[in-house]
Amino acid sequence: MKKIRIFPILAVIPALFSSSCLKKDTRTDVEHYIDILQECRDENDFHTELYIFPNTIENREVKSFYYAHMDDLFTGSFLMYLVLEYQEDDYISEKERLVNVKAEFEGRGTKSIIAYPEQNLYLTIKQNARFEYAMYNDEKLQIAFISNQIFDWENTPVDGDFVLPEANIPTELDDGDNMYNMYYWFEDDVGYYIGE
Secondary structure: OOOOOOOOHHHHHHHHOOHHHOOEEEEOOHHHHHHHHHHHHHOOOOOOOOOOOOOOOOOOEEEEEEEEEEOOOOOOEEEEEEEEEOOHHHHHHHHHHHHOOEEEEOOOEEEEOEEEHHHOEEEEEEEOOEEEEEEEEOOOOEEEEEEEEOOOHHHOOOOHHHOOOOOOOOHHHOOOOOOEEOOEEEEOOEEEEOOO
């Protein structure tokens, strides 16, 4: 009698979805920044509207640009990273724009960006493995715009000066467990995405 060897399906599943089997889309073509920004805003798996990212980079010196996307079993990993250098007047205007970034939830209220002047930081998301923020350097007149959903920091090209520092969410803004997401309005255990 022949022995039948049954290969357990559960042993195959992790291999199918390991990072080595997944395709990573990366782009550094800053001339397509506006198109990439719109693609990201339209992407349902990228849980952000990227309000902090500028709608134009004309007349700005791009110091760094990197976009990455990788699908996985449950949700995608995304990274948008843009560093711009400004003339002084434009730099001041851009910081004023950032201070006023907010998300409006019809019938519920408004959530704003959180400013941490002592850390040169504007924060919109710090929740689980999702982060979105802008960091600025007054001496260099530079602003880094970063949105990282799920990528390990060490696997990104984000300059160490721009990796998110420790940021405690003010109690009155805390979504729970020292987390904040400007694009979600939480009522008890239910989160409503902006536009819902």
